[in-house]
Amino acid sequence: MSTSMMNTVSEEQTTITPKYAPEWPATFDDVGVKQWVHDYYSAIDNKEASPQAVVDLFTDDAVIELGRRRIDRATMLRASRSSWDDAESRQHNPQYAYPLGNDTYLIEGSATYVYKSGRSMTFEWCGKLHLVRNDDKWKIDYYRTYFATEY
Numbered sequence: 017m018s019t020s021m022m023n024t025v026s027e028e029q030t031t032i033t034p035k036y037a038p039e040w041p042a043t044f045d046d047v048g049v050k051q052w053v054h055d056y057y058s059a060i061d062n063k064e065a066s067p068q069a070v071v072d073l074f075t076d077d078a079v080i081e082l083g084r085r086r087i088d089r090a091t092m093l094r095a096s097r098s099s100w101d102d103a104e105s106r107q108h109n110p111q112y113a114y115p116l117g118n119d120t121y122l123i124e125g126s127a128t129y130v131y132k133s134g135r136s137m138t139f140e141w142c143g144k145l146h147l148v149r150n151d152d153k154w155k156i157d158y159y160r161t162y163f164a165t166e167y
């Protein structure tokens with residue numbers, strides 16, 4: 017996906033490939049948000065995507081919580097740059113999406129990481145995100161991911 021496509025999600029776009037399209041409630045019909053969610057997960061799985069382009073999907077003051085870690089945009093940029101150091105590929109599979117009101121959404125799914133060592137790992141996750149309109153584009157100003165682990 018090109019950087020310009022990741023940064024310009026049009027309200028008119030209606031073609032969402034099933035790969036990154038979670039199941040939404042039948043009553044939810046905001047095609048722009050559905051497309052944005054699709055484009056977000058597509059971007060973070062794209063090894064060729066610019067780390068800055070991924071970080072630009074967030075507002076300047078975004079609060080990002082990954083499990084127990086809380087990071088800011090600058091830390092996220094460093095993490096995005098190094099996220100492919102050991103990974104050969106990763107595939108997020110957002111399965112269900114729930115509008116919670118006030119542009120807040122809960123997305124649940126799984127992700128599979130394949131490492132350069134040949135090892136792979138699949139885990140379940142759930143992300144709560146809040147979207148805001150910024151320069152006529154959706155951006156995340158709050159994102160928290162919960163990871164399911166087995167003991």
